[in-house]
Amino acid sequence: xxxxxxxxxxxxxxxxxxxxxxxxxxxxxxxxxxxxxxxxxxxxxxxxxxxxxxxxxxxxxxxxxxxxxxxxxxxxxxxxxxxxxxxxxxxxxxxxxxxxxxxxxxxxxxxxxxxxxxxxxxxxxxxxxxxxxxxxxxxxxxxxxxxxxxxxxxxxxxxxxxxxxxxxxxxxxxxxxxxxxxxxxxxxxxxxxxxxxxxxxxxxxxxxxxxxxxxxxxxxxxxxxxxxxxxxxxxxxxxxxxxxxxxxxxxxxxxxxxxx
Ligand code: APR
Numbered sequence: 628x629x630x631x632x633x634x635x636x637x638x639x640x641x642x643x644x645x646x647x648x649x650x651x652x653x654x655x656x657x658x659x660x661x662x663x664x665x666x667x668x669x670x671x672x673x674x675x676x677x678x679x680x681x682x683x684x685x686x687x688x689x690x691x692x693x694x695x696x697x698x699x700x701x702x703x704x705x706x707x708x709x710x711x712x713x714x715x716x717x718x719x720x721x722x723x724x725x726x727x728x729x730x731x732x733x734x735x736x737x738x739x740x741x742x743x744x745x746x747x748x749x750x751x752x753x754x755x756x757x758x759x760x761x762x763x764x765x766x767x768x769x770x771x772x773x774x775x776x777x778x779x780x781x782x783x784x785x786x787x788x789x790x791x792x793x794x795x796x797x798x799x800x801x802x803x804x805x806x807x808x809x810x811x812x813x814x815x816x817x818x819x820x821x822x823x824x825x826x827x828x829x830x831x832x833x834x835x836x837x838x839x840x841x842x843x844x845x846x847x848x849x850x851x852x853x854x855x856x857x858x859x860x861x862x863x864x865x866x867x868x869x870x871x872x873x874x875x876x877x878x879x880x881x882x883x884x885x886x887x
Pocket of ligand 1: 649863
């Protein structure tokens with residue numbers, strides 16, 4: 628039975644690599660990018676997610692990130708996030724590489740995380756490259772050209788610490804992720820269309836190492852053809868069910884109890 632083979636893959640795994648995308652935050656009320664109600668349907672990515680766009684209109688770009696920060700602050704981790712943090716504590720060798728720039732994985736208790744596209748709560752000095760947490764500063768809710776975030780050391784304008792289109796993921800983060808993919812025996816692909824750089828080739832590395840690949844996504848994407856198991860369901864439903872079948876613990880139950 629497929630389900631038994633799937634649970635067997637989770638049961639036998641020792642080194643687990645998880646790759647997440649915006650689908651993982653959908654059930655927390657945050658938008659993805661390319662779904663029908665996705666961010667890139669509302670905002671032109673060339674204006675809001677490129678250095679050229681930032682230079683043209685830094686106020687508009689910063690206000691989009693300010694709005695995103697408010698959304699993230701109001702959102703809560705969903706059962707998918709909580710399950711992935713259980714996996715982090717369960718498997719001896721584990722890494723979660725996320726394309727998401729929110730902090731819901733961390734707030735759900737995940738520890739071994741690599742954020743390859745940056746962090747929405749951070750700003751970076753355009754001169755020195757030094758990174759600061761925007762929550763350490765008294766920044767306005769809405770920016771104007773005179774109130775744009777500036778480096779507390781040199782006064783240079785700061786940009787959001789996000790990897791934009793046409794930019795490279797920091798090498799150390801890419802190496803850590805490629806290493807984990809190339810040595811894992813189980814890879815989870817959760818909530819990504821795989822549109823960006825074909826998922827950075829992580830699935831190919833995992834396959835080359837003989838790993839089992841499980842994709843969780845209601846829709847087929849660019850990485851589905853690599854998967855041994857494709858679960859066409861929301862992550863917040865499929866992940867807790869797998870965990871319950873593995874351990875008997877019902878995360879979705881727990882979450883509703885906390886909210887009451
Ligand atoms: N559970 C799991 N997957 C879901 C869910 C859900 N509840 N809801 C939607 N999805 C899937 C969609 O089917 C889609 O395949 O999540 C995926 C989201 O894809 P994208 O919007 O393309 O987001 P992502 O893959 O993370 O984009 C990668 O592109 O725009 C850049 O830098 C940005 O990090 C982002 C990168």
